[in-house]
Amino acid sequence: MFFKPLFVVLAVTACVVYSQAPPPPPFLVGAPASTVNEFNQLLATSGGLTDPQIDAAVDAWVAKQSDDIKSKHEQFKQEKNKQQEAAKAAHAAALANFSPEAKDADAKLSAIADNLSLTAQDKSQQIQQLLGSLPANVRQEIEASMQG
Ligand SMILES: *[C@@H]1O[C@H](CO)[C@@H](O)[C@H](O)[C@H]1NC(C)=O
Numbered sequence: 001m002f003f004k005p006l007f008v009v010l011a012v013t014a015c016v017v018y019s020q021a022p023p024p025p026p027f028l029v030g031a032p033a034s035t036v037n038e039f040n041q042l043l044a045t046s047g048g049l050t051d052p053q054i055d056a057a058v059d060a061w062v063a064k065q066s067d068d069i070k071s072k073h074e075q076f077k078q079e080k081n082k083q084q085e086a087a088k089a090a091h092a093a094a095l096a097n098f099s100p101e102a103k104d105a106d107a108k109l110s111a112i113a114d115n116l117s118l119t120a121q122d123k124s125q126q127i128q129q130l131l132g133s134l135p136a137n138v139r140q141e142i143e144a145s146m147q148g
Contacts (some may be wrong), residue, residue, distance in 0.1 A: 026079075027062075027072035035065065047121040054120065094145035102141040105134050109142070 024036045042061055046054045062073045095106060112118065112126045131139055 025076065027069055027076040031065075031069060035069070048119050050116055050119055052116055098145070099138070099141060101135070101138045105130070105138055105142060 022040070024031070024039070028036050028039055039061065042057060043054075046057060049057065062070055065073075095103060098106060108130055109127060112123055112130065115123070118126070131142075134142070
């Protein structure tokens with residue numbers, strides 16, 4: 001949806017796989033159901049877009065909403081930046097304890113997650129494929145590091 005570090009990408013991927021109706025993002029809490037639906041529709045059709053394209057589509061959509069939503073979205077973006085910084089720090093800390101195999105896999109996963117020319121669908125597919133190709137112990141090492 002927005003530029004995300006790997007941990008967030010994986011969490012969102014899991015969310016997409018396991019949940020039918022995602023809760024509305026914080027900037028749409030309290031918004032009319034029709035507005036939330038419109039936003040979900042936008043996201044549902046954005047699988048073929050790259051992250052910068054999705055960001056642009058979301059920004060364009062938000063620009064047409066109420067002042068309340070616009071200002072909440074601005075706050076949301078700032079909050080998200082902070083969380084990304086925190087996630088990067090957590091990632092760096094986890095990386096320090098990884099086995100060489102997990103480090104190698106992590107570098108490949110991060111390259112996919114950070115690739116701005118991949119669409120959301122490609123990203124999710126390539127990440128699942130890579131995770132699926134890892135030996136069980138390496139995958140467990142990476143997954144365990146993501147549980148907070
Ligand atoms: C991004 O993905 C494309 C398509 O898989 C690939 O050709 C390109 O080399 C990747 N770029 C980086 C920086 O990894």
